[in-house]
Amino acid sequence: MTNKGLFISFEGIDGAGKSTHIDALARAFAAQGKAVTSTREPGGTALAERLRAMILGDPMDPMTEALLVFAARRDHLQQVIEPALKRGEVLLCDRFTDATFAYQGSGRGFDLATLCYLERLVQTVKGTAGDFVRQPDLTVWFDLAPEIAAQRLAGARVPDKFEAQPAAFFQRVSDGYLQRLQADPKRFARIAADQPREAVWQDVLRAFIQRGWLEPKFTSKMTVIADPDPQSMASDSCDNGCCNPGADPGPV
Numbered sequence: 001m002t003n004k005g006l007f008i009s010f011e012g013i014d015g016a017g018k019s020t021h022i023d024a025l026a027r028a029f030a031a032q033g034k035a036v037t038s039t040r041e042p043g044g045t046a047l048a049e050r051l052r053a054m055i056l057g058d059p060m061d062p063m064t065e066a067l068l069v070f071a072a073r074r075d076h077l078q079q080v081i082e083p084a085l086k087r088g089e090v091l092l093c094d095r096f097t098d099a100t101f102a103y104q105g106s107g108r109g110f111d112l113a114t115l116c117y118l119e120r121l122v123q124t125v126k127g128t129a130g131d132f133v134r135q136p137d138l139t140v141w142f143d144l145a146p147e148i149a150a151q152r153l154a155g156a157r158v159p160d161k162f163e164a165q166p167a168a169f170f171q172r173v174s175d176g177y178l179q180r181l182q183a184d185p186k187r188f189a190r191i192a193a194d195q196p197r198e199a200v201w202q203d204v205l206r207a208f209i210q211r212g213w214l215e216p217k218f219t220s221k222m223t224v225i226a227d228p229d230p231q232s233m234a235s236d237s238c239d240n241g242c243c244n245p246g247a248d249p250g251p252v
C-alpha cells in the first residue's frame with residue numbers, strides 16, 4: 001500500500017463478473033467496519049460520467065478515445081480516488097488503466113508507448129516522499145473466454161459500443177490484460193471466472209485474505225449475490241452518488 005487507504009481495481013472483459021463481485025466485496029469490507037467507496041471508470045465524477053457517455057456511445061478514432069479516457073481518469077483521481085485513499089478508505093474501482101491498455105491499446109491497436117506516457121502523466125500524484133505514479137494496490141482480473149462472457153450477457157442488457165464488438169476484439173482485449181499482468185505480476189490476482197459464482201467468490205476472497213485485508217471470521221458465511229436484480233444490472237449505477245444516471249449508457 002502506498003497510502004493508508006486501499007486501492008483495488010477490477011478488470012476483465014464485459015460479462016466477466018466484475019460488478020457481481022465488487023458489490024459482494026463492498027459488503028465484506030463494510031462488515032469488517034471499513035469505509036468503502038465503490039466507483040468506476042470511465043466515470044466516477046460528474047465530468048467523467050459525461051465523458052463516459054461519449055466514450056461508450058459516440059464513434060471516434062482511437063487517439064480521441066484514449067485521450068478522453070485519460071481526461072476522465074485525471075478528474076476521477078483528483079476528485080474521488082486520492083481523497084478517498086487519504087481518508088483511509090477501501091476504494092473499489094470497476095476498471096482502471098489496465099482496461100485502457102487492453103481496450104484502446106490491444107483491442108483498438110492504439111500505440112502502447114503513448115499510453116505508457118499518458119499513464120505516467122495522468123497518474124503522477126504527490127506523496128509525502130515525493131511524486132509517484134498511482135497504481136492500484138491490487139488488480140483483480142476476472143479471466144474469462146469471450147464466448148462464455150457473450151453467453152452470460154446475451155439478453156442481460158443492451159450492448160454499448162464496446163460490448164457490441166466481435167469475439168476477436170475481446171480476444172485481443174484478454175491478451176492485453178495478460179500482457180499487463182506479465183509486466184507487473186505482484187499487483188494482480190488472476191481469477192478463473194469460468195467457474196460457478198460461489199467458486200469465483202471463494203477465489204476472490206482468498207486473494208484478500210492472503211494479503212491480510214479481509215478476516216475470514218467476517219467472510220466465512222458470506223455468499224456473492226446469487227441472482228442480481230435485473231433492474232440494477234441494467235443501470236449499473238455507481239455507489240458514490242456522483243453518477244448522472246440519465247447519461248449512463250450501461251456498464252462497460
Ligand SMILES: Nc1ncnc2c1ncn2[C@@H]1O[C@H](COP(=O)(O)OP(=O)(O)O)[C@@H](O)[C@H]1O
Binds near residue numbers: 152156197198233
Ligand atoms: N460465475 C458466474 N457464472 C454465471 N454467471 C455469472 C457469473 N458471474 C456473473 N454472472 C452473470 O453474468 C452477467 C455479467 O456479470 P457482471 O458482474 O455484470 O459482469 P461485468 O461487470 O464484468 O460486465 C450477469 O448477469 C451476472 O449475474
Ligand SMILES: [Mg+2]
Binds near residue numbers: 236251
Ligand atoms: Mg459491470
